[in-house]
Amino acid sequence: MGVLLASEVRRIVRSPRFLIFTVGFPVVYFLIFSGLYATGADAAVVTVVLMLNMAAFGAISAAISTGGRVAVERAVGWNRQLRLTPLPGWAYLAVKAAVAMLVALPALVLTFAVAAAFKHVDLSLVQWLRVLLAAWLGVLPFAAIGLLVGTMATQDSAQGMATVTMLVFSLLGGVLIPAQVLPAAMATVAHLLPSYWLAEVARDQVSGGGVPVQGVAVMLVWLVVAGGLVAVRYRRDALRV
DSSP: OHHHHHHHHHHHHTOHHHHIIIIIHHHHHHHHHHHHHOOSTTHHHHHHHHHHHHHHHHHHHHHHHHHHTHHHHHHHTHHHHHHTSSOOHHHHHHHHHHHHHHHHHHHHHHHHHHHHHHSOOOOOHHHHHHHHHHHHHTTHHHHHHHHHHHHHSOTTTHHHHHHHHHHHHHHHTTSSSOGGGSOHHHHHHHTTSHHHHHHHHHHHHHTTOOOOHHHHHHHHHHHHHHHHHHHHHHHHHHHHO
16 A cells, blocks of 8 residues: 555656646736735735635645546556455555645645745744644545546546536635625535635634534535545446456
């Protein structure tokens, strides 16, 4: 399992284009949006909100895109080869989820670092750690959702499905568009999505607030349901061999 994890990480590192799109774009978006909207008396508050939203956007994109790459492995027969080894199916899925989490981490860290260095976001060390931990753990449902996309998509449709999934969660979850400006029905939907709570829980850590029970519940439900569907899809693929 450790060997597979190391191999997967090396594959990601050797794909600079993938890393640039998943890790670099959120930073660019943050710099653009903060330059446009973080002005006036509330500039500092807006900057922090934009930082957390763009970091969440990058982490969501990284996790879903990483999981979506499973579709390519299914198409070339890599999964079938792994089934001939002693590696159990749950270990393969766990490694894929771990890789998604690892890829999401630089998207968070880099966005936070740029915000501190160039936009003068001034948080204490404890605040930074709380925000980073809350945002990173909030990526867990998206690691499972990305794997679900990868087990459902074909090699040709994987990228499109991953992109659409990422945009749906980011737009409806209030990450790219503030949930406050959405129509009432859409705002209700936003509160049922893990993307909304990923950013919301992270914002609470800046102000020293607690972790909302509703947010944890929503993210756990998505993690369990998506993870269960991934296990079902993987088992069905194994039966077709």
